[in-house]
Structure formats: C-alpha cells, structure tokens
Amino acid sequence: MNIVEFKNHLSNLESLNFVLPNGHSVPAHFHITEAGLTTKHFIDCGGTVRMEKHVNFQIWVAGDTDHRLSPKKLNTIIDIAEPLFGGTNMEIEVEYQTDTLGRYALQFVDGSFQLIAKQSDCLAKDKCGIPQEKQKLQLADLTTSSSESCCTPGSGCC
DSSP, X not given: XXXXXXXXXXXXXXXXXXXXXXXXXXXXXXXXEEEEEEEEEEEOTTSOEEEXXXXXXXXXXXXXXXXXXXXXXXXXXXXXXXXXXXXXXXXXXXXXXXXXXXXXXXXXXXXXXXEEEOOOOOXXXXXHTOOOOOOOOOGGGGOOOTTXXXXXXXXXXX
C-alpha cells in the first residue's frame, strides 16, 4: 500500500486497527513512534547497485493502556513527515516488535490494516547460479486423450 492509499483509508475510519500476520490485533494503545523515509542503498549478489525507498512507520506498544491514536492524529503525523518523502507516493513499510523487530508490507482489509510478512529473495538469480525452479506436475494432470496417446494399438509408436 502506498502513502496516498493509506491516507485515503484513514479519512474513512473512526479508529485504527492493525492486524498481525497471525490474525492477532496490535494492542489498541499502540503508538506510532516514527514516521519517515527509509533508504536502502546496496549491491546485490550479482554486482548490481540498487536503491529501495519506503515510507516507514514504527509501531510501538507501551504500558500506557489509555493511549489511543486516532486516524485524524495519525494523518497529522504523516502531514508533518511528508516533506521527508520528497513528494513521491512510495510504498509503506511498517516496523513492529514481536520476537524481533519485523518489517511488514501493508494491506487494507475489512476496515483494518493488515501487516503482511515480507520475504527475502535473491535479486540476481540469473547471475549467481540459482537454477530456476522446475514446475511441479501431478501425474493425474499428465493424462491425454486417446487420440493423443502414442502407445495405442496401431499408433505406430513401437
């Protein structure tokens, strides 16, 4: 989800709910402790220089159980941070502490923001020797019609 989509969803909400990949909600008394731009400038295993940029929100849960961040207040925080984004409509990445600090993509489903687990991947498979995955087939999918079979009487296959 990009920042424009996120802000559009905020404008239609009365309260905020973030849902973890396991289906549990982030406690309602969470704080957004950071809103900013994250830049990753790196070289992949194939030697290509790359740069990724994301809008970053860090969600933090404290002992202040009376705290409630409203959609309007979060929109104000984003407005203050937007000069950091350089006027571009970047994808959002959310940081949240579980067993370790995790980075998540974001989707909006049924009135809630869903944290989507991100996966690592090789960006240079063609250069670093990773073979392409072979397509897996079920034997049942390999049946052919009798007109296509080569091993029928009179087909000339043997």
